[in-house]
Amino acid sequence: xxxxxxxxxxxxxxxxxxxxxxxxxxxxxxxxxxxxxxxxxxxxxxxxxxxxxxxxxxxxxxxxxxxxxxxxxxxxxxxxxxxxxxxxxxxxxxxxxxxxxxxxxxxxxxxxxxxxxxxxxxxxxxxxxxxxxxxxxxxxxxxxxxxxxxxxxxxxxxxxxxxxxxxxxxxxxxxxxxxxxxxxxxxxxxxxxxxxxxxxxxxxxxxxxxxxxxxxxxxxxxxxxxxxxxxxxxxxxxxxxxxxxxxxxxxxxxxxxxxxxxxxxxxxxxxxxxxxxxxxxxxxxxxxxxxxxxxxxxxxxxxxxxxxxxxxxxxxxxxxxxxxxxxxxxxxxxxxxxxxxxxxxxxxxxxxxxxxxxxxxxxxxx
Amino acid sequence: xxxxxxxxxxxxxxxxxxxxxxxxxxxxxxxxxxxxxxxxxxxxxxxxxxxxxxxxxxxxxxxxxxxxxxxxxxxxxxxxxxxxxxxxxxxxxxxxxxxxxxxxxxxxxxxxxxxxxxxxxxxxxxxxxxxxxxxxxxxxxxxxxxxxxxxxxxxxxxxxxxxxxxxxxxxxxxxxxxxxxxxxxxxxxxxxxxxxxxxxxxxxxxxxxxxxxxxxxxxxxxxxxxxxxxxxxxxxxxxxxxxxxxxxxxxxxxxxxxxxxxxxxxxxxxxxxxxxxxxxxxxxxxxxxxxxxxxxxxxxxxxxxxxxxxxxxxxxxxxxxxxxxxxxxxxxxxxxxxxxxxxxxxxxxxxxxxxxxxxxxxxxxxxxxxxxxxxxxxxxxxxxxxxxxxxxxxxxxxxxxxxxxxxxxxxxxxxxxxxxxxxxxxxxxxxxxxxxxxxxxxxxxxxxxxxxxxxxxxxxxxxxxxxxxxxxxxxxxxxxxxxxxxxxxxxxxxxxxxxxxxxxxxxxxxxxxxxxxxxxxxxxxxxxxxxxxxxxxxxxxxxxxxxxxxxxxxxxxxxxxxxxxxxxxxxxxxxxxxxxxxxxxxxxxxxxxxxxxxxxxxxxxxxxxxxxxxxxxxxxxxxxxxxxxxx
Numbered sequence: 001x002x003x004x005x006x007x008x009x010x011x012x013x014x015x016x017x018x019x020x021x022x023x024x025x026x027x028x029x030x031x032x033x034x035x036x037x038x039x040x041x042x043x044x045x046x047x048x049x050x051x052x053x054x055x056x057x058x059x060x061x062x063x064x065x066x067x068x069x070x071x072x073x074x075x076x077x078x079x080x081x082x083x084x085x086x087x088x089x090x091x092x093x094x095x096x097x098x099x100x101x102x103x104x105x106x107x108x109x110x111x112x113x114x115x116x117x118x119x120x121x122x123x124x125x126x127x128x129x130x131x132x133x134x135x136x137x138x139x140x141x142x143x144x145x146x147x148x149x150x151x152x153x154x155x156x157x158x159x160x161x162x163x164x165x166x167x168x169x170x171x172x173x174x175x176x177x178x179x180x181x182x183x184x185x186x187x188x189x190x191x192x193x194x195x196x197x198x199x200x201x202x203x204x205x206x207x208x209x210x211x212x213x214x215x216x217x218x219x220x221x222x223x224x225x226x227x228x229x230x231x232x233x234x235x236x237x238x239x240x241x242x243x244x245x246x247x248x249x250x251x252x253x254x255x256x257x258x259x260x261x262x263x264x265x266x267x268x269x270x271x272x273x274x275x276x277x278x279x280x281x282x283x284x285x286x287x288x289x290x291x292x293x294x295x296x297x298x299x300x301x302x303x304x305x306x307x308x309x310x311x312x313x314x315x316x317x318x319x320x321x322x323x324x325x326x327x328x329x330x331x332x333x334x335x336x337x338x339x340x341x342x343x344x345x346x347x348x349x350x351x352x353x354x355x356x357x358x359x360x361x362x363x364x365x366x
Numbered sequence: 367x368x369x370x371x372x373x374x375x376x377x378x379x380x381x382x383x384x385x386x387x388x389x390x391x392x393x394x395x396x397x398x399x400x401x402x403x404x405x406x407x408x409x410x411x412x413x414x415x416x417x418x419x420x421x422x423x424x425x426x427x428x429x430x431x432x433x434x435x436x437x438x439x440x441x442x443x444x445x446x447x448x449x450x451x452x453x454x455x456x457x458x459x460x461x462x463x464x465x466x467x468x469x470x471x472x473x474x475x476x477x478x479x480x481x482x483x484x485x486x487x488x489x490x491x492x493x494x495x496x497x498x499x500x501x502x503x504x505x506x507x508x509x510x511x512x513x514x515x516x517x518x519x520x521x522x523x524x525x526x527x528x529x530x531x532x533x534x535x536x537x538x539x540x541x542x543x544x545x546x547x548x549x550x551x552x553x554x555x556x557x558x559x560x561x562x563x564x565x566x567x568x569x570x571x572x573x574x575x576x577x578x579x580x581x582x583x584x585x586x587x588x589x590x591x592x593x594x595x596x597x598x599x600x601x602x603x604x605x606x607x608x609x610x611x612x613x614x615x616x617x618x619x620x621x622x623x624x625x626x627x628x629x630x631x632x633x634x635x636x637x638x639x640x641x642x643x644x645x646x647x648x649x650x651x652x653x654x655x656x657x658x659x660x661x662x663x664x665x666x667x668x669x670x671x672x673x674x675x676x677x678x679x680x681x682x683x684x685x686x687x688x689x690x691x692x693x694x695x696x697x698x699x700x701x702x703x704x705x706x707x708x709x710x711x712x713x714x715x716x717x718x719x720x721x722x723x724x725x726x727x728x729x730x731x732x733x734x735x736x737x738x739x740x741x742x743x744x745x746x747x748x749x750x751x752x753x754x755x756x757x758x759x760x761x762x763x764x765x766x767x768x769x770x771x772x773x774x775x776x777x778x779x780x781x782x783x784x785x786x787x788x789x790x791x792x793x794x795x796x797x798x799x800x801x802x803x804x805x806x807x808x809x810x811x812x813x814x815x816x817x818x819x820x821x822x823x824x825x826x827x828x829x830x831x832x833x834x835x836x837x838x839x840x841x842x843x844x845x846x847x848x849x850x851x852x853x854x855x856x857x858x859x860x861x862x863x864x865x866x867x868x869x870x871x872x873x874x875x876x877x878x879x880x881x882x883x884x885x886x887x888x889x890x891x892x893x894x895x896x897x898x899x900x901x902x903x904x905x906x907x908x909x910x911x912x913x914x915x916x917x918x919x920x921x922x923x924x925x926x927x928x929x930x931x932x933x934x935x936x937x938x939x940x941x942x943x944x945x946x947x948x949x950x951x952x953x954x955x956x957x958x959x960x961x962x963x964x965x966x967x968x969x970x971x972x973x974x975x976x977x978x979x980x981x982x983x984x985x986x987x988x989x990x991x992x993x994x995x996x997x
Contacts, residue, residue: 171378174374174377174378175371175374175375175378177370228411228586230396230404231404231407231408231411232404232408233393233396233397233404234396234397234400234401234403234404234405234407234408235401235404235405235407235408236397236401237397237398237401237402237405238397238398238401247408247409247411247412247583248408248411250585251411251412251583251584251585251586251591252585252586253408253411253412253585253586267393267396267397268408271397272393272394272397272398275393275397276390276393279386279389279390279393280386282386283382283383283386286379286382287379287382290375290378290379293375294372294375302371306378309378309382313381313382313385316385317385317389320389321389321392324389324392324393324396326388326392
């Protein structure tokens with residue numbers, strides 16, 4: 001199916017790192033969910049299936065030359081907007097947010113797939129305007145390109161995921177030739193607009209955004225998660241309390257310990273050492289992605305890699321930052337670690353895109 | 367690839383590295399620098415301390431008979447109930463335990479932040495109820511039956527004023543009591559058992575023991591998930607009293623019989639009585655009774671409690687230490703002491719009793735015409751005229767002085783139970799302090815004081831101790847009830863050493879008083895019938911005027927036995943009991959007989975409860991005590 005030359009350019013390291021993080025996550029998940037149900041392996045098994053599914057998806061992605069996505073860009077963009085609109089109408093509502101479309105065998109979360117869609121379409125957008133990105137008009141158009149889907153996600157409401165789009169946008173603009181001056185000015189403008197946008201946030205969103213600065217001011221409600229998370233991580237010390245031995249975890253003091261707060265379980269049970277191992281793995285992952293991007297045969301490929309890297313870095317920063325109380329509570333999962341189908345699948349597919357770019361870096365000679 | 371892109375890729379990587387480093391630093395701050403603090407907070411999060419009640423010390427009489435101990439009580443508590451079963455379980459429990467549903471709900475609500483701790487619904491639940499719960503074990507998830515030590519009495523009616531009772535978990539101790547102990551360094555929590563009165567209160571720090579602790583792990587929802595450690599409770603110290611249970615029991619029974627006999631044979635209407643028997647060589651109290659009394663077991667019953675605290679006869683008052691009586695003729699040894707010690711009379715001097723005496727315009731009557739009377743004869747025949755004269759000769763100030771030497775007008779120093787009163791000695795000051803309009807002391811007052819009437823207010827304990835001073839020849843002991851406290855490991859942690867003060871009265875005077883008091887209990891004396899006893903008794907009768915029309919005087923008797931080598935000294939007072947000859951003296955004789963084993967033992971009554979076995983089962987909670995009561 002593949003040319004031998006393709007395999008020669010396959011970045012085994014990247015795949016290895018992703019699998020290492022996923023398995024690391026699986027181990028932590030087994031502890032986080034050990035007392036969730038009568039069958040302690042239930043969640044582990046489900047996540048293992050997701051890993052398998054993710055790998056399958058990954059290989060499907062690399063089997064198609066990524067150049068094809070460039071041609072389908074328009075359809076992808078429109079389809080994405082359609083799905084995001086659809087979810088606002090027929091989405092299943094959980095905890096006040098409509099994010100999922102029930103597909104019977106699994107819940108599709110269009111906002112997750114929207115990330116991929118935006119990475120691809122924005123890459124096409126920027127490639128087309130390569131060399132012209134120093135114009136204000138193109139810069140503004142790129143903003144609008146991302147703002148449309150982002151707004152729909154914001155309406156679900158899902159503030160965290162919509163912010164991921166900002167990260168993707170800036171990462172790709174940065175490498176897509178935008179002027180630094182434009183980037184900084186727009187950031188400053190965005191910061192200035194925060195007080196204005198603040199009013200569009202629901203009170204609970206506002207609270208979640210500021211509580212990290214002083215969780216003790218509301219220790220029983222909004223601050224509770226953060227306090228418990230910090231206690232869990234702090235109590236881990238250098239070596240941690242040992243796998244399955246974290247009392248913050250197994251006695252349920254940690255909320256959402258298998259999804260948003262899985263890093264807290266890691267910090268409690270495997271300590272500073274275990275946490276740093278994960279940080280290093282993430283760093284290596286980003287390094288490999290950037291390496292692939294630097295060798296991409298075209299700007300489209302390079303930008304895809306940058307989009308994926310931006311997305312992952314931002315999520316790692318925001319999720320871990322949240323668990324150690326230096327970032328607001330936004331409900332972003334930790335890539336490859338948190339339990340959950342859609343986000344894991346999308347992350348695997350995004351790695352697939354990067355591998356795809358890497359495999360096809362040499363121009364094929366006829 | 368352009369240089370800009372390579373530069374920006376490097377910047378991108380550098381930015382990523384920076385993020386990881388920031389995260390790493392923050393982790394180091396939390397985990398390495400403050401790790402210990404968070405470890406502590408994590409422990410605090412999940413560790414809770416559950417108290418384990420320490421068994422209270424037992425209380426024994428002088429001969430080692432168990433008066434108070436602990437029995438196993440069953441407490442019904444509520445743990446976690448599955449929410450679907452909740453309503454049904456609470457409804458059913460309310461029926462079985464006879465509690466309102468709202469009441470149960472209130473108890474649960476009180477503890478909603480301590481769900482790891484079972485909610486105590488009812489303590490000391492009887493076996494039948496426990497059996498009903500056990501039968502339905504499967505239908506009552508979350509219901510816990512715990513075993514807790516509960517105070518158990520050999521006889522709830524035995525010396526209730528002395529033994530005392532407890533504030534139990536459910537009738538929350540007054541917070542003032544908790545504060546009182548806290549100020550002395552003893553920590554109690556609301557709901558703890560605390561001694562309420564009597565020995566249980568006075569010796570609380572010895573009896574209480576040390577609470578044990580169960581260190582448990584709870585989860586975020588407050589549910590008990592494991593046990594981390596256990597510190598066993600240290601049982602309280604056992605107390606060994608000076609009390610002689612048999613003598614005490616006899617005394618209480620004899621008082622009742624005596625009052626009954628006064629009612630039946632003489633138509634008197636005695637109100638109450640008090641007896642104190644103590645060891646004149648130590649001050650140890652062998653028996654102390656106050657009638658009417660009450661039952662410690664039913665004391666916790668609200669209706670019964672209301673009944674006894676509103677009873678005009680005041681059964682909860684310990685008359686022995688807080689009842690006031692003027693003493694009557696039992697006081698005459700004090701007057702004799704004053705006249706002799708001050709050299710106003712010689713033992714041989716006779717004074718003619720013509721049936722009355724007129725001094726300073728006061729004419730006072732005697733109970734008879736005793737003719738020429740010396741000190742010995744005056745005591746034996748209880749001649750008032752002689753003592754009017756002696757009182758006047760000694761003067762009120764000397765009378766007051768010797769009264770105080772004998773311990774009147776001050777507490778004897780019994781601290782094992784609270785509530786002892788100091789009483790009053792007739793004196794110029796006492797009259798000044800009185801509510802009378804005319805406050806100047808007059809000779810007539812001295813004449814009254816000399817025969818134990820008027821301003822005097824003595825407690826039966828003071829009277830008994832006075833008798834003991836004469837018996838032992840001048841040692842005023844501090845009366846006590848607790849001989850020693852022994853730890854559960856058998857170590858004596860407290861041993862009472864008799865304390866005494868020597869009184870300022872000569873041996874010669876004591877010899878004269880002793881022989882006269884012996885004469886009282888020999889043929890020809892006012893309690894001559896005691897001469898029949900194989901044990902030689904010394905004593906003095908007294909009738910106390912109280913100024914209430916139509917009621918007999920209080921009968922009083924003080925004495926000791928055996929006369930030649932006293933083992934017991936005692937005081938008996940029967941309110942409205944009439945002359946001591948009929949009331950207090952015969953009762954005193956019975957008590958002496960009891961102590962020396964001279965009472966004809968009555969046939970023990972058959973217990974009616976045994977006839978009806980079902981009756982016991984149905985009334986288990988009281989059944990046990992019912993059997994004990996008849997013993």
